[in-house]
Amino acid sequence: MLEISELTAAYGDLRVLWDVSLSVRTGTSTIVLGRNGAGKTSLLNAIAGLPPAAAAGRIVFDGEDITGEAPHRRIRRGIGYVQENKQIFRQRTVEENLLIGSVTLAGWRRGTPARRAALDRAYARFPVLAERRKALAGGLSGGQQQMLAIAQALMSDPKLLILDEPSAGLAPTIVKDVFALIGELKREGLSILLVEQVVEAAITVADHIVVIDNGRVAAEGPVKQFDDASVIREIYLGRSGTPVAGA
């Protein structure tokens, strides 16, 4: 599904990723762990086509090299990207937000059958959004905003869903809902690439783990290898003060 090989990326002259390789196989999920500033968001942005730009290496999606493609083309190929901080259009209504997510569907009218069907699916999955379809997105609660952000990314019917810290700033019960949803999406056949801080929750939906530190892959392997939660705790709490060795 997604194959990244030796990706190096930079904001202008400032390099933030070095030789990062990882893959997401169809129907599976990969989670990316790492401390703040380790380069996780940069990695997701580079995959979606936002800065930092790839300076070397390749990003292959669905068998096609997409390195250097404009973001909207990548989305049209079937990548859905839920950015960090519940990135939605706060000055637009819930329904308008969902419609914005549907621009990749055929046609430019807002009432095409495909678009209506996508809206209906979204409202069926997130009844709370249906209730508040005319409300300004900026006025929703944090959890609802996160749901809207995910619903918006799903409107384009992606094959791979990328999520950047969907739990950030949410209460634990809401975090559980978010991960229940991610698990459900995965069961429906969606491939998932996830950056998360709440490791234990993330592990419940993970098949594969990649640990990033200082812009490089520090460790990776199937989730089984990370069974011992102490390894992960070390990444964040750094009892030993050093990054985890390769798995």
Add this chain to the structure above:
Amino acid sequence: MTTIWSGLVIGALYSLVAIGYNTVLLASGVFNFAHGQLIMLATYASFLGSVTFHLPWPLTVLFATIAVAVVAIVEERVAIRPLLARRDIHAALITTVGASTVMSGLAEVTAGSDPKQLAIPISNDPLTILGGVIAPMDLLLIIATLAIGLGIHFWSRRSLLGIASLAVAENRDAASVRGIDTKLLGVGAFAVAGGIAGATGLLVGAHTYAIPSLGNSLALFGFVAIAIGGAGSQLGGLLGGFITGIIFALSARYIGSDYPQIVVFGVFLAVLLTRPRGIFGRAMERVV
């Protein structure tokens, strides 16, 4: 009432500039200083169509629409696109002033600085309406401006494309990862703004004649219109333009012919000082 009519006519001109500014601002986050010059070029294109080529008016309008839209697209390609790639919108302060200067310079070189009168398709004998006198073409200009301003306002609120452009205005990157082709939308906005300028060229030119110096003063008064109406608000720009026009006409009538621009300037400073976000709309501070 004649004063009010004449204020509305001048105001329509300013509203048209404000609509052009806002169209581009909303879709690409760029303030296009050269829009006044696009309108100036539209009057020349309409002059070419109506006088030089003796085209019937629908063809003149079509010709001007296409011609000015093409100029706007070229402007976007040369003066704006390279900045977007560099993520340095600030330089647009310089490049759009440059584009504006090139346009007025070319008009002066090719057509000279004398005003040129356009051929008008209908009899332009003044009408008396509501106790005031107004030329039919001017009345059409007011009506067309209202129709365009309201049309584009509702279109941008309701159509998918309009909503998409509002999304780009709110957050360019986030819009691009929702699958919106932000570059295409940017060019499209320039083309639409140019097209509107071109389409109204005949009506504008009937009032102002085709003259190179038209662009700069339109650019400034159009800016006053969006300062009053709030940048990024099509409805605000429309109203702001008419308000500016009426202030202009009233001060010309009651204070003296040297004063209207000074009075508008004073109002402009007062608005900037007391209501920097505009009297009606919320401003997009990061741009203007």
Add this chain to the structure above:
Amino acid sequence: MSRAALTATRLRPLRPALPIVVLLAAMAAPYFGMSLYAARTVMLICGLALLVSSINIVLGYAGELAVGQVALYATGAYVAGYLGSAHGVTEILIVIPIAILVVIVIGLVTGIPGLRLGGWSLAMVTFFLVLLLPDFINVFEHFTAGTLGISVPAPTLFGSTITGTNFYFLTLLVTALWFAVFRNLVLSRHGAAFLVLKHSPVLAASLGISVFRLKLLAYLFGAIPAALAGVLYGWLQNFIAPDTFTFQLALSILAASVIGGSTSIYGAFIGAALLQITQQEFTSFNQWQLVLYGAFLILAGVFLYNGVIGAGRQLAGVLRRRGWWPTVTLPVRTEVAPPPAAEENELPGEELAVQGVSKSFGGNRALDDVSVTAKPGEVTAVIGPNGSGKTTLLNLVCGFYRPTSGTISLGSRTLAGLASYQVARAGVARTFQTPLIPKDLTTRQFVATGRYIGESAGMAASILRLPGYFRRTRADDAEAGRLLGLLGIGHVAEDPVSSLPLGTRRLVEVARCLAARPSLFLFDEVGSGLDESDLDRLADAIRMIKRAGGTVVLVEHNFPLVLKLSDTIHVLAQGRLLASGTPDEIQADPRVLEEYVGSTPSAEGPSSIDDFAEPALSQTEER
């Protein structure tokens, strides 16, 4: 390294030698048979260069576009004309100050509204001035004689009339004096402050600089040369009429500014000379000049923001890299690095007290009743997962937000409600999650900007290069060097600060904070993205600040770093204070682990998760 060396060359203050040689040559020219035509050309170039330098100050240094120089120019000329013809006042030492006073008044009236929002507002206000010029000239017909024009009697100095060669000398002298003033201001800490402002208003505010006031100051300062040019022009022509002061002239000096390079000092002469000579020598140019100016503006905006001088530097850089041009190796100033064990002098730490602070954005509550204190001589950490409200708290303390409720005080002073630059002046220094590093400054100069508000050498002292200026600048440089040495990075003092890697940038930011000798240090995610050795150096620096009695607040994600350094740790979660305590207490607190890893360590019983089972309330944190 050639690139760094090159940039360092650029940063080195331009030696005044070349301009002085040029000035002396121009002064000597009349004695070597200079034609009247040539002298006139030189005088016109001087006038244009003054106008161009007016644009450069505002555009190149304050980062705003102002194009009303033509109106100020006209004002200067009309002041000379009116005083001379109506009142017989031609004394240079009276006319020039009055002209400057008048343009400063115009500058205030237009600058205050125009700079409220910045960007296009100022450009439009100033364009408007040019458009209105004919109207104003008509309205003030009594002073200006309207479209007829007005004659300008020759100037006098202490009663004796200045004409011919003497007027030529006068023009050169006034121009030279202005450029000396301009150079001295720009190559001082005030110039550095302008560059900081242009790069980042947020950084400027956190250094205690009021963005609005500094921009206004630049704009007013820029009005002066326009007035000088106007007065000189009036005297040169002996007659002025409105048709001189056109849009076209306004655009041409803008073009000259970008051609010569808006951030250069003497580039104004290159732009002005090109403009004047092509206008005089090529008649066909006059027809096409607008098109050419416009094309130049587009090209300059797109390719060479730094004008001919900048392009020259770029070209030289390419040639050097290919080895076709000798590389200037600067003598590396050997930094007498103090031994790493050196201690910082005592810092005036004050207690920060945040009490019951809440902050809502719209309906969302990002912070809810948070109380935190930080004592001098201690390191207080605020930790929490992403979106927990850490950055919101920081922005509240710094004055970027106002609290919805609650109080914030530093020592006996209340911080809540102050503007961000006032908070900085009250003794708060901060670093940024992504270090804000301006271009065109050396590391030493950048660190010295931390002292800008502290004991600034006044603007007058800088311009006149009074002994106080040299004393201050030496003290600043020495202090910046000392601090860099203290942090173990003395060797980068002369490198362009924008060339440094991330780890060093963070240390440089710490040095910049130290330079301000603040009562409170706020470190925002100062450890993120650093490798182990950088982290160690950073930890040493923070411990040193603590030993010196500074109050340190770490807003941090790096748990190991926090555990190592802190005396007290506050944990935020979903906008609330979850726990406070010593590192050991926090490490043992199951709730904290839960927040971070989402795990409930099996042995530790039920978690207190239910305390937070309510709608999430976090708002996007702004950086």
